[in-house]
Amino acid sequence: MENYQEFEGIVLSIRKHREKDALVKIFTRNHGKRMFFVKNIKNPNHSLKAALLPFTKATYLGRIKDDGLSFLQDSREITHFSKMQTDIHLNAYATYLNNLADAAINDAIQAVDLYDLLEESLVAMQNGLDPEVIVNIFEMRALQYFGAAPQLQSCVICRSQQEPFDFSVKYSGVLCQRHFGEDPRRSHANPAAVHFARIFQLVTPKQVGNIRIKPETKKAIRTFIDELYEEYVGIRLKSKSFIDQMYAWETKVEIPRRSAAAPYPKESGPSDPSRS
Ligand SMILES: [Zn+2]
Structure with missing residues (x-):
């Protein structure tokens, strides 16, 4: 059985799994890309919530499994x-x-x-x-x-x-x-x-x-x-x-300009790109 270890990684993607869980793909520096199963991520007090946001790098503590899903326990040194x-x-x-x-x-x-x-x-x-x-x-x-x-x-x-x-x-x-x-x-x-x-x-x-x-x-x-x-x-x-x-x-977007002759352009939003 694999032991817990620390590893650095960057969150690549987060996918909802069943009702409350998530599958998080993390690109780890030393173990390549791994898929982690994270239970109850919807819980607002989840200890890993901040470490599992998109565009996040952290040092994680977890269990890297050679086959199937890996698991996370803790995190530190989080960079958003x-x-x-x-x-x-x-x-x-x-x-x-x-x-x-x-x-x-x-x-x-x-x-x-x-x-x-x-x-x-x-x-x-x-x-x-x-x-x-x-x-x-x-x-x-x-x-x-x-x-x-x-x-x-x-x-x-x-x-x-x-x-x-x-x-x-x-x-x-x-x-x-x-x-x-x-x-x-x-x-x-x-x-x-x-x-x-x-x-x-x-x-x-x-x-x-x-x-x-x-x-x-x-x-x-x-x-x-x-x-x-x-x-x-x-x-x-x-x-x-x-x-x-x-x-x-x-x-394609043109910003409408106001002039003295036409102080209030009919269209104030960006022009419709499909029409140009
Ligand atoms: Zn040559």
């Missing part, structure tokens, strides 16, 4: 990434990162690097660093867990590190300008997007700090990483679709 609960954008980004981490590894597989990456990403978002950049770094670094290792650091033909590069699915890596001809179906990716994707493959969220990227470049990076994910990962997470829709909607 509170901005993820109050800011709809950060909530969407952090939910996506949790889902991506969840999809990237099987249960009970130790993945310390991925755990540290997730933790560092949540901390960086909580500290106000650009969440889009954080998400991009996470995506680039998480690719390897999906078995993908596109060679972005040097030309796949000649090993040159001289930009600009384009991406080639055929070679699963970048081509320098001299070797664009090697793949007639190269991606025609935005060179700035490839530039940042190369950097994101190598850095951690903390190292990037307050990097500023122009909105149009960000859009190109988004497109390029989406292409990589389509090619190598092929999963469509609901939380990612939600972010995409959020963008599509927000870029």
Whole structure:
């Protein structure tokens, strides 16, 4: 029988189980993803309530079972990434990162690097660093867990590190300008997007700090990483679709302006995106 032990973890998801209980998926640093059965979580005085909120990291005391559900007894050193609960954008980004981490590894597989990456990403978002950049770094670094290792650091033909590069699915890596001809179906990716994707493959969220990227470049990076994910990962997470829709909607919304000629616009709310 497994003994009680202490372990660090991040709550990935919480699912109601029967009437009063819950199944909580926790990404533990040393034991990988585990599903915990928590009895009577609806009880307002439940001792683990604060430690089992979404976007929470804690040191838990519990019993990790190698088969079936694991159990929790106690918790300490609870960190709430509170901005993820109050800011709809950060909530969407952090939910996506949790889902991506969840999809990237099987249960009970130790993945310390991925755990540290997730933790560092949540901390960086909580500290106000650009969440889009954080998400991009996470995506680039998480690719390897999906078995993908596109060679972005040097030309796949000649090993040159001289930009600009384009991406080639055929070679699963970048081509320098001299070797664009090697793949007639190269991606025609935005060179700035490839530039940042190369950097994101190598850095951690903390190292990037307050990097500023122009909105149009960000859009190109988004497109390029989406292409990589389509090619190598092929999963469509609901939380990612939600972010995409959020963008599509927000870029279409126009804030009505008041002018002297028309002091009271007929519609005071945001315009209906479906009509534009
Ligand atoms: Zn080359």
